[in-house]
Amino acid sequence: MLKILSTLATIFLLVNAAEHEMHNSHQMFQTVSAKEATLVQEGEDKDSCSRCGMNLVQFYKTSHASQQKGTQHQYCSLHCLEEHLGKGVHLKSLKVVDVSSLKLINVEEAYYVVGSKKSATMSRVSKxxxxxESDAKKFQAENGGEIMNFEGAREKAQEDFN
Known part of the structure; x- marks a missing residue:
């Protein structure tokens, strides 16, 4: 009886491990755990894109942030940041998530890989x-795309609105 219970427990553990692995393998590339994400907004909607409402943890690796009149905004994507800028607002302290470190960095210091085979957020073209630059080149070698600066990536994002 003990042997049967031991065998059943082993099977249960193996099945759960396989299900856990399958679940994790289907996680979107953009997604991180809640404790890995830096969320800059305040209030009950701090984990939602300030433009479209999408979950910032789920789309963290494409997240951008800005400041407007002392208020922090965070976006799920360059697309949503560009949509906000397109309203003629003046935003300060533009930041983007560095895919390698998951830290927010100044957009002017970033190397964007645009058009890789990884899924895009709010666009057909990933950014x-x-x-x-070495991290961008490694990502590009594995996933394709073109390396460009923030202004080049913005121009690509603006095409979504034409």
């Missing part, structure tokens, strides 16, 4: 940012 992922890196602090180090």
């Amino acid at each position: 992922y940012a890196f602090l180090k």
